[in-house]
Amino acid sequence: MLNRLFLVIVAVASVAGLVAPMRAALAEQAREENIDRPGSDIRNFDIGESPPGSFGGPVDGCRETCQRDANCKAWTLVKAGVQGPHAKCWLKNAIPAAHPNNCCTSGVPVRSLEPDIDRPGNDYKNFDLTAADANLCKAACDNEGSTCKAWTFVKPGVQGPSARCWLKNTIPPAFTNTCCTSGAPETILH
Numbered sequence: 001m002l003n004r005l006f007l008v009i010v011a012v013a014s015v016a017g018l019v020a021p022m023r024a025a026l027a028e029q030a031r032e033e034n035i036d037r038p039g040s041d042i043r044n045f046d047i048g049e050s051p052p053g054s055f056g057g058p059v060d061g062c063r064e065t066c067q068r069d070a071n072c073k074a075w076t077l078v079k080a081g082v083q084g085p086h087a088k089c090w091l092k093n094a095i096p097a098a099h100p101n102n103c104c105t106s107g108v109p110v111r112s113l114e115p116d117i118d119r120p121g122n123d124y125k126n127f128d129l130t131a132a133d134a135n136l137c138k139a140a141c142d143n144e145g146s147t148c149k150a151w152t153f154v155k156p157g158v159q160g161p162s163a164r165c166w167l168k169n170t171i172p173p174a175f176t177n178t179c180c181t182s183g184a185p186e187t188i189l190h
Helices: 002-030 058-068 134-143
Strands: 032-036 041-047 074-078 087-092 099-107 114-118 123-128 150-154 164-168 175-183
Touching: 032 074, 041 058, 058 074, 058 087, 058 099, 134 150, 134 164, 134 175
Parallel strands: none
Antiparallel strands: 032 099, 041 087, 074 087, 074 099, 114 175, 123 164, 150 164, 150 175
16 A cells, blocks of 8 residues: 555656646746737736735736737736836737836747747757648647647748648747747646
8 A cells, every 4th residue: 555655656746747847838938027028919908906815916817818818919017007006918919029128027828729829949850741730730749748848830831832840849939920820738738
């Protein structure tokens, strides 16, 4: 009985050891302290402070609103007192350039399917696809297990006559680009 309990503890610790780096990479993409991403705004709204005893704060509220909106490709939260008495959340339909500015916290959501998003770099494998279907690249990443942390599908005619799939060993920064569709495995996102 003790041996089995020990094996369960070791297995849980091993999985936790794999999950923690994946979550850290995801957090780096989703939250950028002291970064402003001006432009490409689709809407904005005030966010008040969270009530005592609740989880998160204005940054989390802004980030989660963007994550739930399929049209939102980036967000910026401007601190209270800069554009009025409350913090202001700006949702964006493209990924504007990041500018250092202590007024703000910004981020780019990581999703399982990101149309018109390129995540260049950190490639460990690439290959032509038999069809122009981003889901084939997504499936290839999913089949790689924990090795694949993100993927980018490049449309036919951009890097040759065929569509191309790029598998990544980390989640690279995202850029708006109609050439591509990118994403990350569901196992990393949850």
